[in-house]
Amino acid sequence: MWVERYGPKNIKDMVGNEETRISFLNWLKDWKKGSKPAILIGPPGTGKTTLVHLAADELGYNLIELNASDVRTKDKMTQKLGPTLSTHSLFNGKSLIFLDEVDGMYYRQDRGGIEFVQELIDSGRVPLVMAANIEDDKKVIKLIRKSKVFRFRRVVPRLVELYIEDILKKDVAKLSKESIRLIVREAKGDMRAAINTAQSLAGLSTEELSSVVSSRNLAYSLKESFEAFFNADSQEEAYKALIASKVPPRDKVKIAYLSVINSGLKGDTLIKALEKIGEADKIVNMIGTTQEWRLLRYLDRLLAYSLFNTLPKGSVSYSEEDMPWNLKVRMWNEGKVLKDIGGRLSKFLHISSREAVSIFMPYLLVVIGKEKKSLERFIRLLGLGESALKVMVKESERVFLKVR
Amino acid sequence: MGRDRFISLMKAGLIYDRSKGFKAEADSNLVIITSILKTALDEDFEFVPKCFVCNSSVECYLCAYCHICDVKSSTPDCLCNKCMDREDTFIMYGRTLMKKIS
Known part of the structure; x- marks a missing residue:
């Protein structure tokens, strides 16, 4: 496998996430007993596992690894890691414990495993490194709170291309620029996927390769397809742009919706556009219920002929944001203010700031929320300003609406 | 830009240096930063x-x-x-x- 043969042998051979790699290396160099563990978070194929292996190698650590394919119950983990933990000081050896894919640990199957990891973190006797693909998982959030976080992002296409070209030089394999671009495009920042695709394409004859490249090039990504749709000059062109993307119809409706709500369209234009998307969504749902899958072929036509006509040319661009950005900013700012209020309240009430906001504050608002003056006094008492008052007024309106 | 927005930008991981200006790092939440700057400046911009x-x-x-x-x-x-x-x-x-x- 090329992934093993041409995978990086040294930290400097890796590409992407440069700052993160350097700061992780510094963390491991400076590690001392009692230091926080490290958690590496990022999408697959961005070099998390490789970095841990190479860093351990370069700094002379003996790596003890447990990944998702191992049973990670408390008993099994104690069995595997126990000797390291107890003999660590005797040998003065440098051991590093690496728990890969911690987001794949489950309370039921890996009985007691997560608690064991917590104990391991608290003990702080050996450098502990964890890796996860997602960070909005409850288990991972708990671990993040106790760890030094290193975030990995997708590798930019040019760096993927650089790496693939270097492999091709080493393997004396030849691929056209077009094929390399196809590999990079399909990998979407995942180095492992890019290397695997390169290997599979390098084994093809010139004819086979050109047919693969041309057939894959025909299928547009959702982004390409919708960008062409929104900028089309005619209905027919818009229709062609939509059918060029071979993604599930539900995704097309979703992207049409997200792009429209993030576009800044206003008034009647926005209402009409949303109505058309609503009709398309209704049809997709109806097809799902009646199992009349053959009707799906008309969805592209519906979107092209009804939605396209409601949008002024160039007024909408592709977006995957699940919320309009102005709403997102508002939520972000209000959340921050609520956190401040919770923090100050918690000091008075000797409870956590989360409890202060979720349990105590609704009652408080019922009592004092009706009168703005009382709210003002309360905010002053907490030592907060105008922005906190605005949020409290809004919160009290929300609470009264619920009470009613 | 205002104090609140500046604090939000810092919380989203932007770094400010008086002599060099703003700097986004690997940990910075570029989606949030983009949203805040879009509202503050009222115009589109891109990260380079x-x-x-x-x-x-x-x-x-x-x-x-x-x-x-x-x-x-x-x-x-x-x-x-x-x-x-x-x-x-x-x-x-x-x-x-x-x-x-x-």
């Missing part, structure tokens, strides 16, 4: 990646991947056209990293 080898700004509009590259969710460093066309780019890339490590 830096070339890891020569530290110049990368001209994304000249890149063959500009339509598929999501700068906000990718690593902040890239390669400029000039460095990409060199024969020894991969070696130079590794050397730059080693310099930064040491």
Whole structure:
């Protein structure tokens, strides 16, 4: 496998996430007993596992690894890691414990495993490194709170291309620029996927390769397809742009919706556009219920002929944001203010700031929320300003609406 | 920009240096930062990646991947056209990293 043969042998051979790699290396160099563990978070194929292996190698650590394919119950983990933990000081050896894919640990199957990891973190006797693909998982959030976080992002296409070209030089394999671009495009920042695709394409004859490249090039990504749709000059062109993307119809409706709500369209234009998307969504749902899958072929036509006509040319661009950005900013700012209020309240009430906001504050608002003056006094008492008052007024309106 | 927005930007991981201005790092939440700046400036703008080898700004509009590259969710460093066309780019890339490590 090329992934093993041409995978990086040294930290400097890796590409992407440069700052993160350097700061992780510094963390491991400076590690001392009692230091926080490290958690590496990022999408697959961005070099998390490789970095841990190479860093351990370069700094002379003996790596003890447990990944998702191992049973990670408390008993099994104690069995595997126990000797390291107890003999660590005797040998003065440098051991590093690496728990890969911690987001794949489950309370039921890996009985007691997560608690064991917590104990391991608290003990702080050996450098502990964890890796996860997602960070909005409850288990991972708990671990993040106790760890030094290193975030990995997708590798930019040019760096993927650089790496693939270097492999091709080493393997004396030849691929056209077009094929390399196809590999990079399909990998979407995942180095492992890019290397695997390169290997599979390098084994093809010139004819086979050109047919693969041309057939894959025909299928547009959702982004390409919708960008062409929104900028089309005619209905027919818009229709062609939509059918060029071979993604599930539900995704097309979703992207049409997200792009429209993030576009800044206003008034009647926005209402009409949303109505058309609503009709398309209704049809997709109806097809799902009646199992009349053959009707799906008309969805592209519906979107092209009804939605396209409601949008002024160039007024909408592709977006995957699940919320309009102005709403997102508002939520972000209000959340921050609520956190401040919770923090100050918690000091008075000797409870956590989360409890202060979720349990105590609704009652408080019922009592004092009706009168703005009382709210003002309360905010002053907490030592907060105008922005906190605005949020409290809004919160009290929300609470009264619920009470009613 | 206002105090509140400035604090939000700092919380989203933007770094401010009086002499150099703002700097986004690997940990910065570019989606949130973009949203805040969009409201503050009331205009569209884009993040421009830096070339890891020569530290110049990368001209994304000249890149063959500009339509598929999501700068906000990718690593902040890239390669400029000039460095990409060199024969020894991969070696130079590794050397730059080693310099930064040491």
